[in-house]
Amino acid sequence: MSPLPLIEPDTALFLDFDGTLADLAPRPELVRVEPELVGTLTALHTSLDGALAIISGRPVAELDHFLQPLRLPAAGVHGAEFRNIGERLITPPAPGIGPLMPQLEALVNKYPGLRLEYKTIAVAIHFRQAPELEPLVRAAVADVLRDAVGLEALPGKMVVEIKPAGVDKGGAIASFMRMPPFAGRRPLFAGDDVTDEAGFVVVRELGGTGVLVGQRATAASVSVTGPAALRCWLHRSAHALTGSTAQRDEAARAAGGIDSNSSHRL
Known part of the structure; x- marks a missing residue:
């Protein structure tokens, strides 16, 4: 597989949760989030102008709990729940379970x-x-x-x-990609499970990158060894994006494009 590049400013970033952002645990409620992760996701969300969403099998309320105080765009229950920036949580009628x-x-x-x-x-x-x-x-x-x-x-x-029936992570990503702030960007989706394969297929069709966390046959084009490696990549990407954004802002201020109290994203 190709090497994994750092996240670019024009990326639409989609991340699975269990087994990707967080290590798997014997029971779902025992999962622990690395202390630095919320800060990194906050920096990425800002640097990408909000184009970061969690795509998970968990309900959105559980994602909010683990990532508090963040309330990111999210697709829960494999896309059966959906929330974009500034929108209420959209959930279809409960099936006959x-x-x-x-x-x-x-x-x-x-x-x-x-x-x-x-x-x-x-x-x-x-x-x-x-x-x-x-x-x-x-x-x-x-x-x-x-x-x-x-x-x-x-x-x-x-x-x-x-x-x-009929909902999956690929459909959720495709929906996000039709909406701001994701539309017009290059999608990147990281996931670990076979349930993430539909997402890998969609980002490939949209000219983006699928990142498998682990090793197995997959539609993803890039892989990392595990959640720790994925988190390290996110930390490095956030640091690089934050630095490049600061440099662009400083250059714009020096050129008279913006004043010292304003912000600018390309």
């Missing part, structure tokens, strides 16, 4: 290594602590979805999710 829950809860109660994660309009069955149960989980999900309408299964890393 309720009737499926007794069977799924019975499965989890029978096998303590399994765990249900309830989301706003989706549910995930994690088997990270019992990977040998993957065939059982996949079969159970297929069974409960047999007569379901408007729902589909989405396999991921040690998890199978039941979510609204």
Whole structure:
């Protein structure tokens, strides 16, 4: 794969959360965010004129919790929730997951290594602590979805999710790219899971770059070894962008283009 360049000022930056910005944990609520990360994301958001969004399987409210006080543009539940700058959170009507829950809860109660994660309009069955149960989980999900309408299964890393049909991270990125401040920029999307492949396909079609966090077959064009390497790249990019922005502002002030109390972005 090609080497990973630093983020450019004309980038539209899209970032997955779990396994990309944050290291995976045994349970979703145990994830920890590196202390420096929020400051780096704040600097990138400013340098890119707001063209930074989180694209995650988590609900947007959970992303806000982990990244507080930041409230970035975000697509949650793989694009079923959507929030751009200055807009309210847009969530489609909840699908008919309720009737499926007794069977799924019975499965989890029978096998303590399994765990249900309830989301706003989706549910995930994690088997990270019992990977040998993957065939059982996949079969159970297929069974409960047999007569379901408007729902589909989405396999991921040690998890199978039941979510609204027809939404994915690629569609979320495509939606952002039609809106300011993302429109007209070159998209870059970093993710780790097979659930991120739809996003890699879309950014490639739009002339951008997909960054795989990890190693496996992928539609991404660039890879890094893990979340720590991805965060290091974000820190270096933020530092470079902040420096170049300051230099441009100073040059503009010297040329009389702006005064000392104003800001300017190219």
